[in-house]
Amino acid sequence: MMLIVLWGALVPPDIEYRRELERERFWLIKVFGDDRHDLVVTGDSRVYRGLSPDDIAATAPGRSVFNYGFSSGIFDEELLARAEARLAPAGTRELLIAISPHALTAKRNEHLAELLRTPREERLLKRGIPSLPLFFHRLSPQRFIDLLAGKDILNDTSNYREAYDARTGWVASSYLVEKGEEGTLRSYREMRAKFPVSPDRVAALRDRVAALRDRGVTVYFLYLPSSDRMRELEREWPGFDYAMVRRALESAGAVSLDDAVPPGLHSYDGSHLDERSARLLSRSLGAAIARKRSGE
């Protein structure tokens, strides 16, 4: 028992474990949290990395904003229903959906589904008593060997920097040394070949937007920026015609924010915006929302 108490108290958790706990807690709070907001942004990883709620709120004052994006998020019934459920029952009630061709395919929302399967006890532990898993921090054999070899396992020496903000649902992301976009483009080409945009998905999204409008929710949308080469790749995504998607959403009463995308944004991997660009975009979108609300 002494060995266990001493180890838990005196040996700090290594950075990998702390990041893992932070990441798990972030996702559990996002999915199982019960806080409500005036504006919820939703979509895929370009959303949860690319849109900062605090920066949106800075230029659209008087709003509480939350990022409800997920890895490979798909605009299905479940995601949209859960995003709507995070809106406050009264107040401005706005939803921002960030379009990408991948989010309009017939795939399942696997990340969300996996999170929803989290056992009760794990949810309770990681959300309710985070200090307990921190005390009983685990060390992988590789890290144990690194510790014995005198390597630094307590500080973040990784190239990929992520800051998980559970309060807002945003992950500020960037690379110290960027690796370029080839890898991302390759994987998107493979996805594009396997998963065309689904007309049924687009139609269902349009219908859902119309229903949200009927319930008093203002829906905004935009085609999230990425790199020029990614845009070119996505232009040839089977079934994807953004002009047609835009028309469908506008016909259902959604408001486009495409004109609010500022120039000079930078993606660190061809798909996701770095922290600086995410903040710039968010401020611009916030200002656009404020203008539209006040009836420019």
Place this chain on the structure above:
Amino acid sequence: MLFNSLVFIAFAALFFLFWPLVKRRPRASWVYLVAFSFFFYGWWDWRFLSLILFSGIIDFIAAIGMAARPRRRTPWLLFSLAGNIGSLGLFKYGRFIWENLRAFLPALPVDPPVSDLFLILPVGISFYTFQSMSYTIDVYRGRLAPTRDPLKFFAYLSLFPQLVAGPIVRASDFLHQLDAPRDTDEPTRFRGLELILHGYFKKVVIADNLAPVVNAAFGAATPEASAGHWWLVMVAFAFQIYCDFSGYSDIARGLAKWMGYDFQRNFDHPYTSLSIREFWTRWHISLSSWFRDYVYIPLGGSRCGRVREAANLWVTMLVSGLWHGAAWHFVIWGALHAAFLSAEKLIGYPALLARSAPGRLLAFLIVAVQVLVAWVFFRASSLDQAIGIVRIMFSFSGPSPSSFGAGAIVLMAGMAMREWYLYLGGHPLFARPIVRTAMLALTFWAVLFLRGHGEQFIYFQF
């Protein structure tokens, strides 16, 4: 609930808190066992309690029916087999059967015309149906008198330590233990603790730390084109599945010991085997002996000529493969083992090699290669993937596996040494109480602080 979860720790603590009060009173203990076991099983999905009840009631009634009318016992046996195999067929093999039917009749709809509930694989169904069938078959054969107490029967069938992933406990070994559990003196409790902690160590330290390496290799969109890498991955998987499964069995045995019961050993250092035949006397002993006693021997075993013996062997191994999963790559895994066993029988090389030390080393290597290649088919998600990996393994080319990770290699080397050390009988030093206690303390520390991410037990999917 998983053994490696806090909720199970709380559950077990509550169980053992009050167990001493009921264990000496048979009926009270059976009520207690059934209540806790049903809670344990229902924690996963309460709807499937009805399935274990259904299976159990059929076999309880069938056994009594057989004993009441011994000359007309065959219809009761068929009733039992139909109920058990029927529920396995529907829940475990329904979608597999349907998909294969669609290969011949493409006009059939994509999903089988049954409720979604029947497409969920109930945890442990393969284990408790086999356990239940062994009960009725033994009654049929006159080897066991049936119990007339449903509580006693369900205490046997649903006992939570072995309910969802074995070992498959025979009624002839266990029913009488339910009448009078043994006293748990200090050596028994200590031995139980050793089994539990060693089981957790194998599962959460070894298996769960090797899992990410294996999962990454098999999950990659394009497999690594390095033979060395894949041989290491397969050794990692061999240890992962062994430690995962034998770890669970050890925890089950340790818990049973604390209750005052004895489960037979389920693994006996299988990777020290010098023939595939020997491997199957050491790997998942409760299942392999089940197939021997209830499939191979009733088919005729080795007593009806060489051709028939070979056919019996193949049927047994193919069914064993299918037991593990409703997919053709599991059947191929079984077929490979059947082929290896047939080759050993035909050529007789294990006996020849066993005569010398270099021969035994060669035999060990042959078995290792055979087992690792067969594991590829077991682990792969499709036949295509398995064939692709085996091709890479035998290309003996590609870049060196420099990125494999020292941590994984240390784990595998450590487990290999431990297995051989225990197989060879250990050292008297490690039998001394103070050393055993110190080792247990270290094991406990490792379970808490060197554990892996927390993966489900592999055999839960069977």
